[in-house]
Amino acid sequence: MSSKERNRRITDLGTLKALAHPLRMRLYRGLLVARAATASQLAEQVDEAVSLVSYHLRRLAEFGLIEEAEPRSADSRERWWEPASDGVSIRDEDFRDAPEKAAAHTAASRLFFEQRAEMYRSFLDQRAHWGPEWNRSAESMETMLRLTPEELLDMDREMQALFRRWEERGRAADEAGDTDGRENVAVHAYAFPFRL
Known part of the structure; x- marks a missing residue:
């Protein structure tokens, strides 16, 4: 089991807003899957410029959502990143005490849902390429x-x-x-x- 915090609970508006950005959430999810990656690797995944990806990774790091990782290659110019925890949780009770916080929580929840729905739509569009074993196992x-x-x-x-x-x-x-x-x-x- 990882020595990282299991599931970081986000309770402040700044961190929520930092994560609730379409590209940042995709980068964060990409790091969760890869466990560690460089800005160049992630830029290729999300089809964005490395400089833009680097900026957004630094923003995620400012809020403690990701952190620098041990280098995975001999190239000392590469900066590796990894999630600072095994995941995050965001609870309604932490954002309902002010209208701005409640609105930000709702907007973030909608973004996360839309990205999850897009992941499922992509699977449906590519279903024929996964083969019978994966199609038999996939569940809805x-x-x-x-x-x-x-x-x-x-x-x-x-x-x-x-x-x-x-x-x-x-x-x-x-x-x-x-x-x-x-x-x-x-x-x-x-x-x-x-x-x-």
Whole structure:
């Protein structure tokens, strides 16, 4: 298991705004997947200029979301970056005490959702290229439950524990060199109340 903070809880408006930028969120997600990368590597992934990517990486670092990593190559001019934690969490309760904070939280949540939806749309568009094994394994479901707020919180905790277990299993396999057949997998879960 990583020695990094498991899941950094963002509670201040400045850090939320720093992350809630379309390019910065893509760069942060790219670093979570790669675990460490240079601005050049990330610029190639997001199809942006290296200078622009470097600027946004420095902004993420200013707020402690990412940090410099040990160099992974002999080129001393390359600056490597890595996430400062294994992920972030953003809770409504930390941003509801002022209209500006609530509005920023809503805008950030919408951005994160749109980027997640775009990831799924890309998978759907490329589905034929993934082959039958991945298509059989990929999941999209909707379940309607009747829960209390406390039960929903308990379910969320159970799901997080399950995801952590699989994350640790994948990380251990990667560290052991067992990468054959492994791909990055996004799991998006939304749980919210609604009325018909």
